[in-house]
Amino acid sequence: xxxxxxxxxxxxxxxxxxxxxxxxxxxxxxxxxxxxxxxxxxxxxxxxxxxxxxxxxxxxxxxxxxxxxxxxxxxxxxxxxxxxxxxxxxxxxxxxxxxxxxxxxxxxxxxxxxx
Amino acid sequence: xxxxxxxxxxxxxxxxxxxxxxxxxxxxxxxxxxxxxxxxxxxxxxxxxxxxxxxxxxxxxxxxxxxxxxxxxxxxxxxxxxxxxxxxxxxxxxxxxxxxxxxxxxxxxxxxxxxx
Numbered sequence: 001x002x003x004x005x006x007x008x009x010x011x012x013x014x015x016x017x018x019x020x021x022x023x024x025x026x027x028x029x030x031x032x033x034x035x036x037x038x039x040x041x042x043x044x045x046x047x048x049x050x051x052x053x054x055x056x057x058x059x060x061x062x063x064x065x066x067x068x069x070x071x072x073x074x075x076x077x078x079x080x081x082x083x084x085x086x087x088x089x090x091x092x093x094x095x096x097x098x099x100x101x102x103x104x105x106x107x108x109x110x111x112x113x114x115x
Numbered sequence: 116x117x118x119x120x121x122x123x124x125x126x127x128x129x130x131x132x133x134x135x136x137x138x139x140x141x142x143x144x145x146x147x148x149x150x151x152x153x154x155x156x157x158x159x160x161x162x163x164x165x166x167x168x169x170x171x172x173x174x175x176x177x178x179x180x181x182x183x184x185x186x187x188x189x190x191x192x193x194x195x196x197x198x199x200x201x202x203x204x205x206x207x208x209x210x211x212x213x214x215x216x217x218x219x220x221x222x223x224x225x226x227x228x229x230x231x
Contacts, residue, residue, distance in 0.1 A: 032218045034218075034220070043222040043225060044158070044205070044222045045222075049218075049219065089158060091158075094160075101148070101163050101171065101209070101218070102171050105150075105157045107156065107157040
């Protein structure tokens with residue numbers, strides 16, 4: 001089955017700096033890679049996703065890149081703000097017997113943005 | 116549009132009891148997913164229901180089970196509760212993956228289960 005590794009587990013940056021979180025996946029059949037942001041005590045929120053037919057996707061200050069050959073994808077946050085502080089999870093869909101519905105998550109990255 | 120809802124918000128049970136958690140998906144969504152988030156850990160996939168059928172399950176024992184009703188709401192049952200079952204149980208919903216590969220999953224607020 002699919003396995004997703006996420007690094008780093010914690011990341012501390014100064015306000016205004018960039019933050020990069022990296023994930024690798026094992027199943028070459030995976031074709032959907034979302035990123036979720038979870039603030040303390042709240043539900044995970046989908047912030048951006050990318051499909052395997054695209055190499056990069058941007059949405060204002062956040063971007064995601066995908067390297068299918070190397071089986072890794074990354075989240076980039078530019079001009080970080082204190083409200084970006086949260087736990088970020090990457091995920092990949094799992095191809096199990098032809099089904100591609102459920103997601104396998106990385107263990108999360110706790111991002112702290114210092115003012 | 117209402118989001119995914121879950122009930123109850125909190126649930127306290129003793130070891131050996133059974134717990135029932137409920138989830139209502141976003142209107143129009145037919146797939147429901149259950150995840151376990153233990154303290155300090157990531158989201159572990161539990162179960163996936165689509166069109167009333169179990170499509171896939173994660174690496175959890177059979178005492179974790181559930182079902183999906185004709186209105187697409189879902190129920191997660193945990194039998195013979197153990198202390199390590201204490202966690203936040205999150206439900207997510209999505210459109211039918213067959214309808215153009217719409218994989219986006221949206222989460223509910225979760226049910227905090229505490230086993231004493």
